[in-house]
Amino acid sequence: MTQQPTNTSDSPLAKADMPVSTRKLTVLQVLPDPARYPGPVENPYTSLLVDSLDGTAIRTEYFRWTTAFWRPFDVVHFHWPEYMARHRSALVSTIKCLLLWLFILRVRASRSALVRTVHNVAPHESGPALERRVLAALDSATTLWIVLNSATQTPVPSRTRLLPHGHYRDWYDAPRVGASTRGRLLTFGLQRAYKGTNTLIEAFGQLPQPDFQLHVCGKPATAQDRIEISQAAQESADIHLDLRFLDDAELVDEIAASETVVLPYRSMHNSGAALLALSLNRPIIVPLSEATALLVQEFGPQWVVTYAGQLTGEALRSALERVRGAKREPEVDMASREWGTLARLLEQMYHEAVSLAKAGRR
Missing domain, CATH: 3.40.50.2000 (Glycogen Phosphorylase B;)
Known part of the structure; x- marks a missing residue:
């Protein structure tokens, strides 16, 4: 994707106490549902993010292909979209790419908001041409971009917001004092x-x-x-x-x-x-x-x-x-990096994305 310097000068970080709409929003998280895939996780960041939204006006659901084309939602939030298009079988990967493309068309037709968190400048491993075309279509359909630091570039700086990565102290126990070993x-x-x-x-x-x-x-x-x-x-x-x-x-x-x-x-x-x-x-x-x-x-x-x-x-x-x-x-x-503050910011971003999508801004 063609990238430009991200402008986060209007970042809502300084506006954590701003009032937001009390209308309940349904947000479809494109992440594995922990209820369906229990067990240890490689990185609990996404669990901490979703859990932090408890108590806000956000109702979280998880993406499933079986319901993706009929379930109503206000916002769909992508994190690592390349994994939605990948499979060890080339045939299955092609099918997933085509399904993702159809889902993007469904989001655009319904004027729902598409929010994208940019974790990496580019995927760690590049995919085939069809995957790159589908991800380019996803970029074009994105309503609001979220970056974890102000060094990240996105295609649309004016619709980019800064939401730092929260800490892990709510997940891992703090080490005892004096536990470290010199050298x-x-x-x-x-x-x-x-x-x-x-x-x-x-x-x-x-x-x-x-x-x-x-x-x-x-x-x-x-x-x-x-x-x-x-x-x-x-x-x-x-x-x-x-x-x-x-x-x-x-x-x-x-x-x-x-x-x-x-x-x-x-x-x-x-x-x-x-x-x-x-x-x-x-x-x-x-x-x-x-x-x-x-x-x-x-x-x-x-x-x-x-x-x-x-x-x-x-x-x-x-x-x-x-x-x-x-x-x-x-x-x-x-x-x-406190999750309570970050949750309020993310709630504001979801509401802003819905307003932009209703106005036809992509």
């Missing part, structure tokens, strides 16, 4: 090539000090990712791999035990892992980007340590020195 570094999350885990392993091997250990936690996205990470780590006894999906308690224990969390992504825009580490009061080491510079501005360089370019042993050593030399309060100030 213990952690990287975690779904292991995908763009996250640069192999680069971190190589940089870790160049650290001159012998008192460090690196823990790599998270299920690899592909068999090839698993092979590459395992091979990269096999020569060091100070690298500990746990290449599986960790449950909530296990993940909290890993974060709590770490001195710092290192996220060496090749390109970092939005990161739930970064917000989770900060939510649990652990400093993070991340690549310098426009988005991470905003995190430094918000939370301070004592909590968010950046490095320029590709992570090397020297860059990692320097970042660790800054982590250890910084003075920090016991907890990260997450006041700007």
Whole structure:
């Protein structure tokens, strides 16, 4: 999609106390329904988002293909639309693309509002031509864009609103004081090539000090990712791999035990892992980007340590020195990421989107 700089100068962040319509809106969330798919989740962000709307004038329903073309709704909210069009079978993927295209036509014909949260600048893995055409049609049908930080670009800046990623303190237990281990570094999350885990392993091997250990936690996205990470780590006894999906308690224990969390992504825009580490009061080491510079501005360089370019042993050593030399309060100030405030903002955005859709603005 053709992108322009996002203008969030009119962001409703400063208008959390503005009155909103009391009319109940039905919002169709294009997300897995936790009632149909119970069990652990890879990222509880969406559950926290939906749960925060309890007590507002928003009635949440979840998207199902079996009811998508007849169920009435005021707003449909997409998060990662590329997954609506994907399947391991090429035939099924084609069918899903065509169904999504028909659903977009249904939204336009009914003059319902289509809201899109932009989590990534582009999908992590590109899809076929038909998928790209359908996603372009979705862009054209979008009524209101939501971004998680002001560095995100959208096709229509005038209809873009800022809604920051909320914290994770309502989901995960805070680690006990003094739980961290000096010299213990952690990287975690779904292991995908763009996250640069192999680069971190190589940089870790160049650290001159012998008192460090690196823990790599998270299920690899592909068999090839698993092979590459395992091979990269096999020569060091100070690298500990746990290449599986960790449950909530296990993940909290890993974060709590770490001195710092290192996220060496090749390109970092939005990161739930970064917000989770900060939510649990652990400093993070991340690549310098426009988005991470905003995190430094918000939370301070004592909590968010950046490095320029590709992570090397020297860059990692320097970042660790800054982590250890910084003075920090016991907890990260997450006041700007409170879900109650964000829910009121999102409620306003839904009502604004309905007004825009009724006026024919897409």
